[in-house]
Amino acid sequence: MKEWRYKLDDLPEHVKKSAKGKHDATIYKQTKSYIKPLFKLLKKRQLADEIVQSLEPICSFMAEKEYVKANDVYMELAIGNQPWPIGVTMVGIHARTARERIGSDKIKHILNDEDQRRYVQSVKRLMTLAQQLYPSVPSKMVE
Template identity: 40%
Template sequence: MRLHAEDYKAAPAELVYQFYKRLLKEWELQLADRTRAEASSADGQAATRLFEQTAGFMKPLLDKCKYNVLDETILGHVLQMVLLQLERRYRDAGSHYMSLSIGHAPWPVGVGSFGIHERASRTKIRADNISHIMNDEEQRKFITSLKAMMTFCQKQYPPELTSNMVR
């Protein structure tokens, strides 16, 4: 991919927009280059559906980047993912994806007890620690699609070291 991060220092949302637009176009061209037999097979149809769903889910993200109205927190994580993918460091990009999608908040698995002594640990789980990004359906969809885009990017542009791959 011929994008250079230095060209977009003043406009990080534009870099995100250009990166994902190009990646979607490459994916679309790859699907168009298949033979009719490959495209009509079960795997081929599933690949086409995945692309169409991903492209549809990415549209709100691309629109927000195009008009520079993407939330700063989301833009920060997505920008880091793009920069790391440009360097083919997919494992690190995957870490940013996980931070964006689930955050670093403590996750209460269940209520262990109701005693007065256990209350202290539950009070440490405050509202500002919990990631609310996945509560918005539109954001949930495009954040989920970022993983599919990263998987496609890794297949198109494999890293030199296998330790940089997301498994």
């Protein structure tokens, strides 16, 4: 977050006052406020184990500049790999294959909690920023 702030502070004044500059500053402020609950939960050691177990490899991969691998872990955290009920559960007279696994109790609800959604989104923004600040070989970067 500090490096993001420094990056924004180093922008020329005309860029800061432009629409893009104002938008970037707003995104920074929003991300800063969204990620505070994550830091508080980490400090109190009250963050859900599932999230901690996903954030650890994300941070490790980011430190190694393995952005594609970090993004894969992020996607697993954010949306999981459960079958999604997109509306087609019956095909003709036969039930859809694996329909019993689509129940609402089987789907990850990490993005259904507003606070969790916010700090998970902030993690993604920080991943994107890190990729810009510390580029790697193209095969290890997310486009």
